[in-house]
Amino acid sequence: MAVKGLGAVDKKYDGSKLRIGILHARWNKTIIDSLVQGAVAKLESLGVKQENIVVETVPGSFELPFGSKLFFEQQKRKGTPLDAIIPIGVLIKGSTMHFEYICDATTTQLMKLNFDLNIPVIFGVLTCLTEEQAEARAGLIPGKMHNHGEDWGAAAVEMAIKFSD
Numbered sequence: 001m002a003v004k005g006l007g008a009v010d011k012k013y014d015g016s017k018l019r020i021g022i023l024h025a026r027w028n029k030t031i032i033d034s035l036v037q038g039a040v041a042k043l044e045s046l047g048v049k050q051e052n053i054v055v056e057t058v059p060g061s062f063e064l065p066f067g068s069k070l071f072f073e074q075q076k077r078k079g080t081p082l083d084a085i086i087p088i089g090v091l092i093k094g095s096t097m098h099f100e101y102i103c104d105a106t107t108t109q110l111m112k113l114n115f116d117l118n119i120p121v122i123f124g125v126l127t128c129l130t131e132e133q134a135e136a137r138a139g140l141i142p143g144k145m146h147n148h149g150e151d152w153g154a155a156a157v158e159m160a161i162k163f164s165d
């Protein structure tokens with residue numbers, strides 16, 4: 001029996017009043033597109049209105065932390081503030097240490113953004129050793145794992161609502 005993975009949420013959260021930003025990198029497009037699709041589908045299944053799901057892109061995963069900050073500030077300036085952000089990136093190990101440095105820097109800064117922006121910033125970055133690992137986690141290999149974008153959408157809604165009373 002699988003012991004890893006997200007347990008069931010303790011209740012179904014109503015996302016109908018939320019505005020969620022998805023900021024995705026453009027590296028590894030096929031995998032990214034599947035993850036974004038999974039996150040959007042889950043957000044909509046939890047009641048988030050299509051017009052309140054704002055999707056933007058940055059070049060690569062390294063740009064996700066600062067891009068998320070700029071995205072948050074832009075939406076606030078426009079009077080349409082975000083209740084949570086889902087940065088999505090796919091990092092796949094190459095033949096150098098580039099992968100390790102980007103994974104470490106991006107992860108640390110995305111975690112810090114939760115406290116800097118005071119909104120949930122979900123960790124939507126796949127850090128994979130092979131393309132197949134990434135494809136499986138984007139739901140692109142039938143029968144192997146599920147689309148992790150769905151988990152990220154659910155986490156964004158739960159974290160934006162759970163402690164807001």
Ligand SMILES: O=c1[nH]c(NC[C@H](O)[C@H](O)[C@H](O)CO)c([N+](=O)[O-])c(=O)[nH]1
Nearest residue numbers: 025027059060061062063089090091092
């Ligand atoms: O999102 C990714 N960016 C990658 N590099 C680009 C990086 O995120 C920045 O966009 C670039 O270094 C410019 O700042 C990747 N690799 O290098 O392998 C990768 O796998 N995924």
